[in-house]
Every structure is written in structure tokens, then in C-alpha cells.
Amino acid sequence: MNGRPLPGEFAFIREVFAPLAAGEEGAFGLLDDAAVIEPAPGCRLAASVDMLVEGVHFLAGDPAFQVAQKLLRVNLSDLAAMGARPRVYLLGLAIPKPVDLDWLRDFARGLAADQERFAIALAGGDTAATTGPPTLSLTAIGEVEAGRALLRSNAAAGEHVYVSGTIGDAALGLRLLQGADMGLAGHARDAAIARYRLPEPRLRLGMAVPASAAVDVSDGLIADLGHICIASGLGARIEAARVPVSGAARAALGRGAVGIADLLTGGDDYELVFTAPADRGNAVREAAARASVPVTRIGTMTEGEGVSVLDREGAPMEIGKAGYAHF
Amino acid sequence: MNGRPLPGEFAFIREVFAPLAAGEEGAFGLLDDAAVIEPAPGCRLAASVDMLVEGVHFLAGDPAFQVAQKLLRVNLSDLAAMGARPRVYLLGLAIPKPVDLDWLRDFARGLAADQERFAIALAGGDTAATTGPPTLSLTAIGEVEAGRALLRSNAAAGEHVYVSGTIGDAALGLRLLQGADMGLAGHARDAAIARYRLPEPRLRLGMAVPASAAVDVSDGLIADLGHICIASGLGARIEAARVPVSGAARAALGRGAVGIADLLTGGDDYELVFTAPADRGNAVREAAARASVPVTRIGTMTEGEGVSVLDREGAPMEIGKAGYAHF
Numbered sequence A, B: 001m002n003g004r005p006l007p008g009e010f011a012f013i014r015e016v017f018a019p020l021a022a023g024e025e026g027a028f029g030l031l032d033d034a035a036v037i038e039p040a041p042g043c044r045l046a047a048s049v050d051m052l053v054e055g056v057h058f059l060a061g062d063p064a065f066q067v068a069q070k071l072l073r074v075n076l077s078d079l080a081a082m083g084a085r086p087r088v089y090l091l092g093l094a095i096p097k098p099v100d101l102d103w104l105r106d107f108a109r110g111l112a113a114d115q116e117r118f119a120i121a122l123a124g125g126d127t128a129a130t131t132g133p134p135t136l137s138l139t140a141i142g143e144v145e146a147g148r149a150l151l152r153s154n155a156a157a158g159e160h161v162y163v164s165g166t167i168g169d170a171a172l173g174l175r176l177l178q179g180a181d182m183g184l185a186g187h188a189r190d191a192a193i194a195r196y197r198l199p200e201p202r203l204r205l206g207m208a209v210p211a212s213a214a215v216d217v218s219d220g221l222i223a224d225l226g227h228i229c230i231a232s233g234l235g236a237r238i239e240a241a242r243v244p245v246s247g248a249a250r251a252a253l254g255r256g257a258v259g260i261a262d263l264l265t266g267g268d269d270y271e272l273v274f275t276a277p278a279d280r281g282n283a284v285r286e287a288a289a290r291a292s293v294p295v296t297r298i299g300t301m302t303e304g305e306g307v308s309v310l311d312r313e314g315a316p317m318e319i320g321k322a323g324y325a326h327f
Helices: A010-021 A025-030 A064-082 A099-120 A169-177 A187-196 A204-207 A221-232 A247-254 A260-264 A278-290 B009-021 B027-031 B064-082 B101-120 B169-177 B188-197 B202-207 B221-232 B248-252 B260-264 B279-290
Strands: A035-037 A043-053 A086-094 A122-127 A135-145 A160-164 A211-216 A235-239 A272-276 A297-303 A305-310 B035-037 B043-052 B085-095 B121-129 B135-145 B161-165 B215-216 B235-241 B271-278 B295-302 B306-311
Touching: A010 A025, A010 A122, A025 A035, A025 A122, A035 A122, A035 A272, A035 B064, A043 A064, A043 B085, A064 A135, A064 A204, A064 A211, A064 A260, A086 A204, A086 B135, A099 A122, A122 A221, A122 B009, A135 B043, A135 B085, A135 B135, A160 A278, A169 A187, A169 A247, A169 A260, A187 A247, A204 B121, A211 A221, A221 A235, A221 A260, A221 A278, A221 A297, A221 A305, A235 B248, A247 A260, A260 A272, A272 A278, A278 A297, A305 B306, B009 B101, B009 B121, B027 B035, B027 B121, B035 B085, B035 B121, B064 B085, B064 B101, B064 B135, B064 B169, B064 B202, B064 B215, B085 B202, B101 B121, B161 B279, B169 B188, B169 B248, B169 B260, B188 B248, B202 B279, B215 B221, B221 B235, B221 B260, B221 B271, B221 B306, B248 B260, B271 B279, B279 B295
Parallel strands: A043 B121, A086 A122, A122 B043, A235 A305, B085 B121, B235 B306
Antiparallel strands: A035 B043, A043 A135, A043 B035, A086 A135, A160 A272, A160 A297, A211 A272, A235 A297, B043 B135, B085 B135, B161 B271, B161 B295, B215 B271, B235 B295
């Protein structure tokens, strides 16, 4: 007999996924047991894993192209928060059988589009049959110069706290998708929904910014800044009025359709929150300009613990839960 | 308000999983966005991902301790097949809520036991809620000296084909678990079932053996040797009578309870199949002795394509399907 490839699995890996690995020598055409990766001289590798589950993180009807982009980008956002440059990724796909080849092809097209954009290639993976919802796991591997990783534990009291872009748009987008009517103009609605659906990992900012500590906003600004506080053994104080919000968010706030606490604790923004010494303000702004990403100072790291939010009068605000709880 | 950790997820990560990362500096106590890994001088990193789905790869009632070991070991077997030394792993767990903490604790104890045994540590991960069966993804990262990776594509015509250990025990074990009565003695039954349940990754052999090409037997001997053939653009010829089988398998064959083809195409043995030049036979045997793993020559790489299996008279055998098909 002949050692023919098994029906199905090897055929769709060769057709759909092998082209995504074509540019990466260490992927061995997806034909080997493991990928081999060599960091650039003086660099370490940074590795992160994130999963998306259908019905939890995306809906059955969502375009596979976009699901693929979201899967890749939530991981790239973790690399951004470490200051790492993307290198390769590994895929773990648990999918129902029979395999929906059209879905997989669209999924692969989404990956291909983002591989080009973010200079990363597929290097390996596994596919498994499941009786449950499609469950997608991605391991992103990047590289960062030795000693340059932006650790959550590296903040110091007195450092300034910055955030990139605007905060709360993804939370707005989710509410709009859930049917909330906020009286927003069409383009503002679309922009908020797009923010929810498709993160924009702040890779160039993460690589350029002279930050001490950084985290990406996935669970919510307060919750994620809280992670820097816990890891650094510090507290933080932010001024709600300084937190940058989009025009759509300002309109929704103005109408009372959402409160500022909803925006500060909403997940999925995938902006970077980071700290830097007070005397590095100019260097932070220059790095932000080089990365073409707006950056705003929102507060200060303090002794103590937890994140305090102050209102316009400088009085502490009561926020409730800090962010999204998975369990 | 305070940036308290979210209820549930962060609590069980800290309690159950952080201790598994305690020995690994680059894991940052599981508190950061990504793990940071530095290969030893002159080494590359090797990365592999494998998933297990409840109801497909393990049963709902299986002990979590053992499920964890299997999840880790199937990945370690991939590192073994690259000749890599284990370094760290990342976990991706999609689990139903509410979280079954007792299950997770037992799962973590299984990981802890194998971390010790195989000198690997947890460096990061993600947990997600799922409405479906528990779906477990693991990314294993090892290191291998530059130029020493055992690629599937590196076999040459005329090289000898070797296999470690014995072949077909896992297939026997699966049949026994499915209720087949093969008239085996109790200890032979137990041994075959243990082989199916708990792979023994051949890491020391992979690191020591002067092989040209290697693969681990997960889909079946014929199918996996077929992967070397495809990647190397060659064929292979093996002699069925040379393939090493255990006493239990010999007894089952003798009773006609299974055929040799069942053993040659059964999955889950996690032995190594590898090729080496004919003049390296002594070096192969010495490496096997150092690794304390029996190794048997079963055939030869040839021009052409596909795996031919010869019977005792040297006539080609008809085998049917080459191995386990996932889809």
C-alpha cells in the first residue's frame, strides 16, 4: 500500500494553510513536527496565546475573514504591549466535521491580509474535530531586544500613566450590536462597531515608546491598569476627564446613553496603557508621533494599591466592576 | 473604586496555574502579556501546538491528572521528533462555566508531575469560557542546536529506517477500552491501555540520535513514515516482520484478535520513526543505549513515493488506510 496523506485534513492544510507559511523558512511548509525560530541577535522571543470561541467571542454568522483577523490581532496586541515585533504564529483549530471548506478559505484569506499588514507568517498548528462550537487558539511569537520588554511589573510611583487612541468605543460598538439606540449618526455607529469587531494592535507604538510598564486594554481600562498596579505593587490615580474618547463616545455621553464608567470599564479597545517617568514626556510624545498614534496622559502611578478615578472636581468616583469577567 | 482582579478567572489562575510558572523567570508569574524566552547560545527555538477535545481525544470521566499529562506529552513528542529539549509551554483552555475548580486542580497536579519529569515549565496562557466541550490547546517550546533539528524533509534514498520501542500497543489499548476481548492476561491488558492513555515522549532519544529525518508516530506508523516520504520526495520499504511489537501485541496477533495491519496503522504510539545513513548504524545503537530506549531497524528509504510493506516472503502487503483520519 502507499503512505497516502489522510483524506481531508492534510488536503485542506496543504490547500488552505500551507500558502500562509510559504514565506517562513522555519515553518517547513507545515510538513514538520514543530516550527524552528531564530531570534535576531540580541533579541529574546515573546510568546502569547489567546483563544476565541464561537458564540462567546464571535457569532456563528460573523464573516470568517474578520474572525481570523480578530484572532490574530488580539494576540498581536499582546506582543505590542510587550514592545515586541511580530515574527510567526501557530494556529490551533478545533472545528466541527464535516469541514466547512468555504469558511476555512475565507478564514485563511483574512489571515493572509493581516500577515501582509503586520509582517507575520504562519509557522505551524494543529486541527482537531470537535462536537462543540469552533474554538480557535493562536500562539503569537515575536521578538524584543534583551531588556526592552515592557513588563507590567516595572512601573514606579510618580510615573505618568498614558493611554493610546480613544477608550470605550468597543464597548459602545458592542451595545449598538446588541440593539441599543444611542441616536448616533451612521458613520459614528459604524466606527464604534468596527472598533469592537476589529482591533488595531498598537505594534509600532509598543516598539517605539520609552515606557516602563505597559498592558493592552482587553478587559477594560481600569481592570488592565489594575494589572500594572498589582504586578508593580502600586496604585494609580487617573482623572476621568483626561481619558480620551471619540466623537461618537462624547455624543453618547452627552445624551446620557452611556456613563463614563461604562467606557472606562468596557473591554476590547486594544489600546496600550503604559507608564513612563515624568521627565520622559517629550520622548513619549515623539515616539507616539513616529508611530502615528495619539497618546494622552491620564494620570499618575502612586504608592498603595488599586486604581482611583477622580472626577472633574478631584473627588473619587465609584465605578463598580473594573472590567469584563470571563467566568 | 479599586482595580481589583476580576472574580474567578484571575483567582484560579493565581491559585492553580501560577505555581506551575514559579520556576520560569520569563513567565513573569503569569502576570504579563507574553512570556519572554531566550534560547541557549547557538540554539534555535522549536514550537509546536496540539489540541485535545473532550469527547474526541479524551472522555468526560477521564482523570484530569492524566488528561493534563497526555496534553503535555503529545506536544513533547513533537519536540522529541525535532530533536529538541523542552523549555516552556503555553496553555489555552476553553472550559465551561461555572469553572470546575476540583477538575482544574487535578489537571494542574498532572502538569506539575510532568513538568518535573520533563524539565519544562508553564510560561503563559489563556482561559476562555465555552458552551461546548472542554477544549485544551498547548504550545510547547523547546530548543535545538542550529542545524541539528530532525526535519522530515532530510531523509535520503538508501538510508535505514528505524523505530523506537514497540508499535501498535496504543491501538490494542483503544480496542480493549472499547470492549474488545482479546483473551490477554491482566497485566498485558493494563500495559496496552496505559500505552494508549499516556504517551512516553522519546525526548532523550530525539536529542541523542544521529538521525537525518524523524517523525513521531501519532497517526500510525505507515501514515507517519509516509510524512517523511512526502517531505523528502522519496518512498520507503519496510518489512512487517521486523516491526517490533510487545508481548501483548504478539499474543493478540497469535489469536487472530488483530492483524499486523491494525498495528502498523494504529495511532497514538508516540514512538519515533527516523532515518539514518547505513554507515551510522553503530552510532544509532549507541545513542539508543544512552537514551535507554530500544531501537529497531525496520526498512529502507527508496526512490519513488509511498510506503511499501513487505511480508515474510518479500511480497507487498495490502494495508488499506494508512492511519487515523481526523476529518
